[in-house]
Amino acid sequence: MTTEILIAGFGGQGVLFAGKFLAYKALLENKQLSWLPSYGPEMRGGTANCSVIISDEPVGSPIVSKPDVLIVMNLPSLDKYEDAVVPGGKIFVDSTLIERKVNRTDVDVYYIPATKLANDIEAPTLANMIMIGKVIKETGVVPYDNIDKALDKVVSARKAALKEINFKALDTGYNN
Amino acid sequence: MAIVFEKPKSLTDAPLHYCPGCTHGIIHRLVAQAIDELGIEGRTIGVAPVGCAVMAYNYFSCDMVEAAHGRAPAVATGLKRSLPENIIFTYQGDGDLASIGMAETVHSATRNENITIIFVNNAIYGMTGGQMAPTSLPGQVTQTSPYGRDVTTAGFPIRICELLSTLDGPEYIERVAVNNVKNIKQAQKAIKKAFENQVNGKGFSLIEVVSSCPTNWGMTPDDALRWIDEKMIPYYPLGVYKDRSAKEGE
Amino acid sequence: MAEKVLMKGNEAIAEAAIRAGCLHYFGYPITPQTELAAYMAKRMPKIEGGVFLQAESEIAAINMVYGVASTGKRVMTSSSSPGVSLKQEGISYIAGADLPALIVNVQRGGPGLGGIQPSQSDYFQATKGGGHGDYHLIVLTPASVQEMADLTGLAFDLADKYRMPAMLLADGTMGQMMEPVELPETAPEMIEKPWAVTGTQMKRKHNIINSLYLVPDELEKMNFERYERYKQVEANETRYEEYMMDDAEICVVAFGIAARVSRNAVVEARKQGIKAGLIRPITIWPFPKDAIAKAATHCKEIISVELSMGQMIEDIALSAECKVPVTLCNRAGGMIPSPDQVFDAIKKAAGGNE
Numbered sequence: 001m002t003t004e005i006l007i008a009g010f011g012g013q014g015v016l017f018a019g020k021f022l023a024y025k026a027l028l029e030n031k032q033l034s035w036l037p038s039y040g041p042e043m044r045g046g047t048a049n050c051s052v053i054i055s056d057e058p059v060g061s062p063i064v065s066k067p068d069v070l071i072v073m074n075l076p077s078l079d080k081y082e083d084a085v086v087p088g089g090k091i092f093v094d095s096t097l098i099e100r101k102v103n104r105t106d107v108d109v110y111y112i113p114a115t116k117l118a119n120d121i122e123a124p125t126l127a128n129m130i131m132i133g134k135v136i137k138e139t140g141v142v143p144y145d146n147i148d149k150a151l152d153k154v155v156s157a158r159k160a161a162l163k164e165i166n167f168k169a170l171d172t173g174y175n176n
Numbered sequence: 177m178a179i180v181f182e183k184p185k186s187l188t189d190a191p192l193h194y195c196p197g198c199t200h201g202i203i204h205r206l207v208a209q210a211i212d213e214l215g216i217e218g219r220t221i222g223v224a225p226v227g228c229a230v231m232a233y234n235y236f237s238c239d240m241v242e243a244a245h246g247r248a249p250a251v252a253t254g255l256k257r258s259l260p261e262n263i264i265f266t267y268q269g270d271g272d273l274a275s276i277g278m279a280e281t282v283h284s285a286t287r288n289e290n291i292t293i294i295f296v297n298n299a300i301y302g303m304t305g306g307q308m309a310p311t312s313l314p315g316q317v318t319q320t321s322p323y324g325r326d327v328t329t330a331g332f333p334i335r336i337c338e339l340l341s342t343l344d345g346p347e348y349i350e351r352v353a354v355n356n357v358k359n360i361k362q363a364q365k366a367i368k369k370a371f372e373n374q375v376n377g378k379g380f381s382l383i384e385v386v387s388s389c390p391t392n393w394g395m396t397p398d399d400a401l402r403w404i405d406e407k408m409i410p411y412y413p414l415g416v417y418k419d420r421s422a423k424e425g426e
Numbered sequence: 427m428a429e430k431v432l433m434k435g436n437e438a439i440a441e442a443a444i445r446a447g448c449l450h451y452f453g454y455p456i457t458p459q460t461e462l463a464a465y466m467a468k469r470m471p472k473i474e475g476g477v478f479l480q481a482e483s484e485i486a487a488i489n490m491v492y493g494v495a496s497t498g499k500r501v502m503t504s505s506s507s508p509g510v511s512l513k514q515e516g517i518s519y520i521a522g523a524d525l526p527a528l529i530v531n532v533q534r535g536g537p538g539l540g541g542i543q544p545s546q547s548d549y550f551q552a553t554k555g556g557g558h559g560d561y562h563l564i565v566l567t568p569a570s571v572q573e574m575a576d577l578t579g580l581a582f583d584l585a586d587k588y589r590m591p592a593m594l595l596a597d598g599t600m601g602q603m604m605e606p607v608e609l610p611e612t613a614p615e616m617i618e619k620p621w622a623v624t625g626t627q628m629k630r631k632h633n634i635i636n637s638l639y640l641v642p643d644e645l646e647k648m649n650f651e652r653y654e655r656y657k658q659v660e661a662n663e664t665r666y667e668e669y670m671m672d673d674a675e676i677c678v679v680a681f682g683i684a685a686r687v688s689r690n691a692v693v694e695a696r697k698q699g700i701k702a703g704l705i706r707p708i709t710i711w712p713f714p715k716d717a718i719a720k721a722a723t724h725c726k727e728i729i730s731v732e733l734s735m736g737q738m739i740e741d742i743a744l745s746a747e748c749k750v751p752v753t754l755c756n757r758a759g760g761m762i763p764s765p766d767q768v769f770d771a772i773k774k775a776a777g778g779n780e
Contacts, residue, residue: 254493
């Protein structure tokens with residue numbers, strides 16, 4: 001079983017961080033994985049995306065060109081990647097920031113008002129983690145058990161408060 | 177029988193290849209003498225340049241490294257960072273240090289690398305047969321300035337001591353000459369001090385030695401030494417340009 | 427067994443180098459290898475004897491490497507394509523003075539300033555010398571973050587063993603991606619380097635590190651001796667990986683990121699009943715000539731997949747000795763071939779002679 005995930009949005013929305021978190025969780029589950037960011041000046045304020053592949057087999061190409069799972073945090077990303085998703089794949093849309101609906105009818109679509117929910121829990125920068133919570137719930141690509149252990153890997157020990165709020169965001173998404 | 181004169185131990189027995197009347201031999205001797213007097217030969221590593229002194233690695237009996245043109249201060253930086261207890265010196269000409277290696281010179285100085293640089297300024301590229309150097313004087317005739325150095329197209333000579341002494345980094349900068357006994361005595365002191373500074377961990381020391389090139393200047397050795405007094409020294413005044421420890425001691 | 431950690435390829439090189447006993451790093455900022463320098467800047471000051479120095483230029487950096495290498499210690503620099511061009515002078519001197527050192531090139535598109543996206547267009551530069559004169563580097567090409575670490579350690583060992591510079595030729599993708607990696611926990615054994623300049627201590631004749639031989643007889647002798655050593659490297663150190671090659675009719679040759687993409691295409695081809703296989707050179711100098719020659723005896727076409735306008739294809743064609751057609755499947759300028767593109771090339775090759 002191999003799941004190819006593409007996460008895309010504006011720079012600063014935590015797209016790379018969200019991918020990194022998924023990658024660490026997969027590592028803790030002894031999965032094979034790769035994480036590949038877009039890089040360069042475009043990261044600053046422009047569009048950012050990252051490819052995450054989680055598999056039971058060694059990962060071949062780390063570049064996701066036909067995602068099984070697409071997570072989009074802005075409209076340009078939905079426009080750009082909607083058609084690339086494999087038939088039967090899943091698209092997760094931050095519906096606070098993306099007003100239009102997905103055109104594809106051969107994929108499962110999940111609309112999550114992630115940015116609004118993030119504001120509601122007073123974690124305005126964590127819409128990314130709300131999306132990830134929902135992705136874990138709907139795809140099962142990694143189990144939700146011991147999710148805080150993966151947070152330990154991406155949030156430094158000195159920032160315990162941050163860990164708590166990340167956990168809250170994940171939970172909000174998972175239970176949405 | 178009392179020995180009144182002998183070759184410094186830090187020089188090998190290899191015969192020098194320099195032209196008759198060239199002052200490189202004197203400067204080699206002054207460097208070797210400083211190494212001998214400080215008793216540091218066993219822990220000294222020299223870096224030879226590209227230029228007339230390229231084969232200096234055959235003449236000094238300490239360990240030697242031959243560097244690419246202009247890169248001696250970078251090589252010396254690597255040596256010193258690897259072996260901080262060793263004494264590292266470079267021996268470079270004007271084309272090497274002030275033209276192609278200017279960046280390495282300036283940056284090793286500003287980092288205050290604890291190394292010693294012997295900079296031989298004879299206002300010409302000797303090894304390649306007498307081309308214009310960054311330190312060739314205005315109007316000086318060379319193979320590549322056959323009508324004399326025209327400052328409107330070739331720019332002005334670079335005064336390295338003055339330039340480097342504007343930096344906060346370096347410890348010691350002095351210009352000396354080797355065209356008469358008095359100047360050689362002063363050069364001897366300066367070169368020894370430049371090594372002593374390194375032994376004492378004080379940092380970057382550069383001694384510019386105003387030197388002659390009778391062959392490529394087209395002069396007799398004697399005339400060349402006079403030309404140093406008449407033309408070179410007025411443009412490149414001798415003296416101490418920076419001595420941080422002395423200043424702090426005031 | 428050591429715990430697996432997630433690391434970027436660039437960071438894995440840095441940590442593996444430190445664990446291989448490399449305590450001296452000299453570099454100059456350039457995308458996409460910056461994480462490597464940043465990692466060194468953070469770690470080296472915390473290690474006894476560790477040196478990180480941001481040089482004034484790539485030229486200075488490689489000459490600082492020359493200095494440390496002269497003292498017999500393990501030393502490295504890293505850069506990306508335009509910066510590696512600047513280092514060529516120093517690399518030639520390091521090769522000419524028979525010094526071991528590691529140069530990492532995390533390639534980006536060129537020529538000129540080019541771009542910052544991944545490329546393999548420095549293949550010629552890396553494998554054919556790069557600088558002036560007759561010389562080679564041992565060139566290792568990692569295709570995973572694990573290999574970024576493993577081949578770093580190997581590069582230092584081989585450089586020391588054969589007294590020659592080694593290059594790790596990666597690309598922007600390999601540098602930027604994260605994968606689980608297991609790092610070595612034991613320090614390697616270091617070999618004696620009696621040729622090093624460390625000060626005579628007045629106990630031996632002076633050592634000279636040099637590449638100048640004004641008498642042509644002597645210079646020729648040095649070159650001949652060096653090439654004898656290169657022959658040993660070719661005989662002992664050629665490395666490659668084969669995948670599904672036993673019964674392959676179509677042979678894909680690719681290294682680094684191109685090999686990762688090609689593997690997907692080979693898997694797809696096999697699913698569709700096409701007997702495709704992959705040869706992945708791990709060293710591109712020495713080049714796995716014998717593996718290619720063997721493939722040429724039982725495959726009907728060899729496809730070179732490259733992120734360049736076709737450079738490795740020349741070595742493949744030489745190795746295949748005109749026995750089978752050798753074709754190119756490529757993208758350039760920072761673009762990466764897709765598995766589909768490689769699969770289509772395989773399909774075309776398979777159908778071509780039916």
